[in-house]
Amino acid sequence: MDFESLPTAQPVARLIEEFHRLPGIGPKSAQRLTYYLLRAPEEQARALAQAILAVKDKIVLCSQCQNITDADPCLICRHPERDRTQICVVEEPLDILALERTGGYKGLYHVLHGVISPMDGVGPEDLKIRELLERLKDGEVQEVILATNPNLEGEATAMYLQNLLKPLGLKVTRLARGLPFGSDLEYADEVTLTRALEGRQEA
Amino acid sequence: MTTPKIYKTEAIVLKRSRLGEADSLLTLYTPYLGKIRAVAKGALRPKSKLGGHVELLSHSQMLLARGQNLDIVSQCQTLDSFLPLRDDLWRISCAVYLAELVDRFTEEHLENYPLFRLLLDSLRWLCWARDGGLVLRYFEIHLCHHLGYRPELGRCLGCGAPLQPRPSFFSPASGGVLCPRCGPGLARPLSLNALKVLRYLQRSSPAAASKLKLTPELSAEVEGVLRGYLRYLLEREVKSAAWLDELRRESIQQTVSTS
Numbered sequence A: 001m002d003f004e005s006l007p008t009a010q011p012v013a014r015l016i017e018e019f020h021r022l023p024g025i026g027p028k029s030a031q032r033l034t035y036y037l038l039r040a041p042e043e044q045a046r047a048l049a050q051a052i053l054a055v056k057d058k059i060v061l062c063s064q065c066q067n068i069t070d071a072d073p074c075l076i077c078r079h080p081e082r083d084r085t086q087i088c089v090v091e092e093p094l095d096i097l098a099l100e101r102t103g104g105y106k107g108l109y110h111v112l113h114g115v116i117s118p119m120d121g122v123g124p125e126d127l128k129i130r131e132l133l134e135r136l137k138d139g140e141v142q143e144v145i146l147a148t149n150p151n152l153e154g155e156a157t158a159m160y161l162q163n164l165l166k167p168l169g170l171k172v173t174r175l176a177r178g179l180p181f182g183s184d185l186e187y188a189d190e191v192t193l194t195r196a197l198e199g200r201q202e203a
Numbered sequence B: 001m002t003t004p005k006i007y008k009t010e011a012i013v014l015k016r017s018r019l020g021e022a023d024s025l026l027t028l029y030t031p032y033l034g035k036i037r038a039v040a041k042g043a044l045r046p047k048s049k050l051g052g053h054v055e056l057l058s059h060s061q062m063l064l065a066r067g068q069n070l071d072i073v074s075q076c077q078t079l080d081s082f083l084p085l086r087d088d089l090w091r092i093s094c095a096v097y098l099a100e101l102v103d104r105f106t107e108e109h110l111e112n113y114p115l116f117r118l119l120l121d122s123l124r125w126l127c128w129a130r131d132g133g134l135v136l137r138y139f140e141i142h143l144c145h146h147l148g149y150r151p152e153l154g155r156c157l158g159c160g161a162p163l164q165p166r167p168s169f170f171s172p173a174s175g176g177v178l179c180p181r182c183g184p185g186l187a188r189p190l191s192l193n194a195l196k197v198l199r200y201l202q203r204s205s206p207a208a209a210s211k212l213k214l215t216p217e218l219s220a221e222v223e224g225v226l227r228g229y230l231r232y233l234l235e236r237e238v239k240s241a242a243w244l245d246e247l248r249r250e251s252i253q254q255t256v257s258t259s
């Protein structure tokens, strides 16, 4: 049977519409996914629907670090061996995964869930900054590592946090910025090169 | 206007958002092609040759390929990344505000070379300006000029009489100043000093304008007048203006609390 030639039934149109609202999914992909599911075995469709619901029902934000988790506090915040004097501030939960893969960091995290983006009307009050300040109150944390992305919004957010945290008497550090591994000097832009020079280390 | 399949242009990146996995969707302002939207493929990958060259507010030389919907950036070399802006939250926020104004006030593919120049000169000026606010006011008044909304500051828009050196009124709807007889009830009051500042900004070069020193009160008045005019023309708020206000409030708080 050729689905494309039929006038679209309402539930089908609705599913296409829902897929289309997802990031990175255009109208064509939304159609393709919908028709794929129409043909797929029923168990597969149910499993997908249940997985989506489970994410919404069981996943919460960790009340301490704001990372997504199914248990509050999250595994990292609960871990007895993590260094509780350090907090690494990141933009998104995925950044934690990237840093954890290195295995080199033993402190805690804090997820902002975004960056300051004046043109989009996103200000500090839209980020988890109040929650960060709350965590710094009891004096256990001694160092805050700002690990926002090295682009304009990430740096603006880091500068804003720096100003905010400085008066609290903590050590505030930034991830070293510079050349990405495997990149080519020749193609590096001026900002990256300048930062790399500023952050040079004795060989 | 038709552009060849592959073309070369200078561009300032006004806006940049993520597209799919690793592409950037750019809004560019160019000297002869006006505003264009283009894709920088793979720009978010760490090893991308485009990466930092297509960062927000950098001025670059680009090679673009005409695509079906969006043009594709195939090569890019930074001419100026305005480095001094990038380490200063206030300056970079001012620059973002300029970019938002250009984006909001322009249509795609409409050439406006003087506006491109104004943006470029203003970004350079912001790098060293003592008073970032002054750069913004200069930009605002000349932006209006290059868009065909040059505010009339020489004669009354009500009765046509040349303006006397007296406190007057500013009317966004009329597009300029009203005299003390025509203005009351119709427009916001404008002090004589603010009128002088507006006139001076309108006829000066950036170098001359940068010598102005305004008291906080006068600076706030001129800002209010120009912002009101822009809001009237745009029929909505400029989003990054709210951020500038917030930054200023916080820096005042900080200086108050440390002194």
Ligand SMILES: [Zn+2]
Pocket: A062, A063, A064, A065, A066, A067, A073, A074, A075, A076, A077, A078
């Ligand atoms: Zn946690």
Ligand SMILES: [Zn+2]
Pocket: B156, B157, B158, B159, B160, B161, B178, B179, B180, B181, B182, B183
């Ligand atoms: Zn009059």
